[in-house]
Amino acid sequence: MANSLQLACDAYQRAVTASDIESKTDPETEPYRSKYRARELLREVRALLGPGAEEESGEGQAGSQEDDGDEGRLLAARLAVIEFRLGVNHTETEEMSAGEEHLVKGVRLLERYRLSHDCVSTYIQAQNNLGILWADRGEIIIAQTYLESAESLYCQYMKMIGKPPLDPDEHFTPEEQRLTEQERAKRFERIYTHTLYYLAQVYKHLKQDERAAQYCHTTLQRQLEYDGYNPVEWAINAATLSQYYLGKQCYMEARHCLAAANVIFAKAGQIPSSGAVKETDEAEQERLDGLRQKKAEIARCWVKYCLNLLADARKKLEDNIGELDVDLQEELKAERKKQEDEKEKGWKKAVLFGLSDVYDSILAVEEKVDWSLPLDFKEAREIFLVGQNYINEAKEYFQLDGHVTDHIEVIQDHSALFKVLAFFEEDYERRCKMHKRRVDMLEPLCKELNPQYYLLVCRQLQFEMADTYYEMMDLKVAIGNKLDEMDSHIIKKINSLAQSAIKYYEMFLDSLRSPDKKFPEKLEDDVLRPALVAKFHIARLYGKLITADGKKQLENIQISLTYYKFLVDYCANYEEAIKSVETELELSKEMVALLPARMERLRIQLSSFS
The missing domain is CATH 1.25.40.10 (Tetratricopeptide repeat domain)
Known part of the structure; x- marks a missing residue:
């Protein structure tokens, strides 16, 4: 019996070696050769233990094990x-x-x-x-x-x-x-x-x-x-978990996961820049490319952290017209200190990655970015800069050549960071420049992408470009309204921005047309709100165009009325659309009622001058 057990032990050890070690070098033509060998050895062991x-x-039950x-x-x-x-x-x-x-x-x-x-x-x-x-x-x-x-x-x-x-x-x-x-x-x-x-x-x-x-x-x-x-796998799992915490607005927990991801990922070793490894070493190139990709994915999770933190702060601070509520801002600043103290106490009871030698390193990363909602431009800018650094890190890997969709998403996140930072900026001129940065990064993509292959992405970019120009136009109008009289330069700028916004809204709407250029009678659910909002904004933009030419002004108002009327008529025909554009519909109905009278007054003025 002792001899059989010894033979069984020897065969078992050989089976483990074959399965766990030798199988790693099996040829591609026989990928399971060592596994099959291990199987035969295990069967020998079973036979040696006794038929x-x-x-x-x-x-039986656990209690009867004796x-x-x-x-x-x-x-x-x-x-x-x-x-x-x-x-x-x-x-x-x-x-x-x-x-x-x-x-x-x-x-x-x-x-x-x-x-x-x-x-x-x-x-x-x-x-x-x-x-x-x-x-x-x-x-x-x-x-x-x-x-x-x-x-x-x-x-x-x-x-x-x-x-x-x-x-x-x-x-x-x-x-x-x-x-x-x-x-x-x-x-x-x-x-x-x-x-x-x-x-x-x-x-x-x-x-x-x-x-x-x-x-x-x-x-x-x-x-x-x-x-x-495995450091890389651990880091990716921690970064992924951070996104769950973001969804729950648990920013302290999300930051902890991301900081830990950075620290543990670093244990995988230094990653040389692309091309530093000899091209002949394909396996090493593939391994390093995988590491660069994972590093970029963690960077994107950090970007989402910064973006969500800024966006949630904006939601909390904006008034009913989307501007910064200064009174609420001061109120929240007074409350925050007390909340932070309470949060810290609760945090110490949470599950931390603190029972290891990496805790101090994790804390050092955490200190570089706050977890609390920013309440003014200075605080928002600090978070923005962290997010922008991770944007650049992500772009190193997700380049347009080879990673089109990922590259565009990174650029869109960069644009979103500028957009939400602009909310905190009180100076309209500087805010306008931030939106100009968005235009500069998005416009080249709009021109480069082929809508035949990237239709949905092109629509996203066209709509975002239109919205950005629209916002810049609104800012220029607000700047102009503070002046005693608008000069020709600012009028030209307002008109130029409005026309650019119209151009991109129209490009978006044209992308919805059938091959024979007909606009759909009934819009699909995924484009319903964007399409109706685009129509509404075009109507408003034509009303904002400034011209001394009465005939041109009349023409612009007529176009504006046509777009307002489209939205009203569409919602009358498809009542299920109303809930998607309730505010826009209410304003459109008002304009459809008011504009004909305004046009009539303008016609009378024009006829009196002729």
Whole structure:
């Protein structure tokens, strides 16, 4: 018997080596050669353990684990390890049904012994793998059942026994080579961390976002604590989690995740600039390109952080016409100190990545950007500058040549940063210059992109360009109204900006036309509001054009009326559209009622001069 066990141990070790090490160098023509070799060795081990031995284990309860004595339990434990290894082997070679069969067999072998210190680890790992297998099949509820069972067993074991359990491989390891208690504990905790990681994915699939975030945060914390993680993967997961916190307006938590992502990503090593590695080293080029991409993705998460922080501050501070409410601003500044103190107290109770050697480094990154809503231009500018730095970092990788969609999204985020910063700027001329920066970055994209291939993106850019010119025109009108009399220069500027806005709104509307140039009778839901708003803004823009020519003025008012009337008539024909443009519709109805009388007065004036 001792000799058979020794042979079984030797064969098992060879199987592990073949599966975990030798398989990495298998040729492309035989990708599973070492896995198949490992499978044969595992079968040899099972045969050496004794024919029919697995039948000795039934479906008893955990409390009856002494019924068969230590020998029965150890034999069941060893057989379960082999079934577990065979199950993993089959799933790794894409034989899912066979993999499931072996994993289930391993679980059944250990059912009555699942709380014993030499069986619990194997049992939990088998359930983890069954959870993954069923998740891959799209059966998320079944996956959830296995993984929650694994979680429950871990908690039960730690409460009742707590002793670091035997690692599955130790069943086939000589006594003198077995793990220390410390290493066993670390391995067992990593297994449980995997359970939590997979549960986070399951809850995400089930749209249980809050629960998924909690499990993800705990997983990341435990990975740091037990030093079981890939720095790049960890950093991406932390950055992704930050976006959940952003959606909940939990900026302190989001910043913590992003700062941690920066610190842990740095552990992947220095990334040389593109082209610094010899082109002949394709594998290294591919690896470094992957690192640059991940770094850029983390930078984009930082951009979203800064953008959301500024945008939420704007929503809180704007009055009913979209301008800065100065009284509210002062009120919020007075309240903020008290809120920050309370937030800090609550933060210390939150899940932090603080049980590791990286905590001080994370704090250093956090100190570079605030988490509280900015309440004036100075504070907003500090956040803007952080966001702009990350924009530049993202653009290094997501360039127009090769990453069209990503590049455009980064540029749009840059434009959005300028837009929201402009809200905090009291000087209209400087605010206008910020919007000009937006035009300068967006206009080249509008000209370069082919609408045939990038229709939706082109529409987005056309509408944003139109809105930007529209806002600049409004600012110039406000500047002009403060003067005793508008000079020819400012009149020319107002007209130029208005015409540019009209041009881009019309480009957007033309993109909705059919191949025979007809405008749709009924607009699709995704373009309904933008199209009607474009019509409304064009109507208003024609009313803003300044001219001394009475006939031209009459012509502009007529065009303006036509566009207002389109919106009114459309909503009369399609009442479901009303809720999309309630404010614009109300104003359009007023203008449709007022403009004919204004036109008539102008005609009378013109006829009296002729």
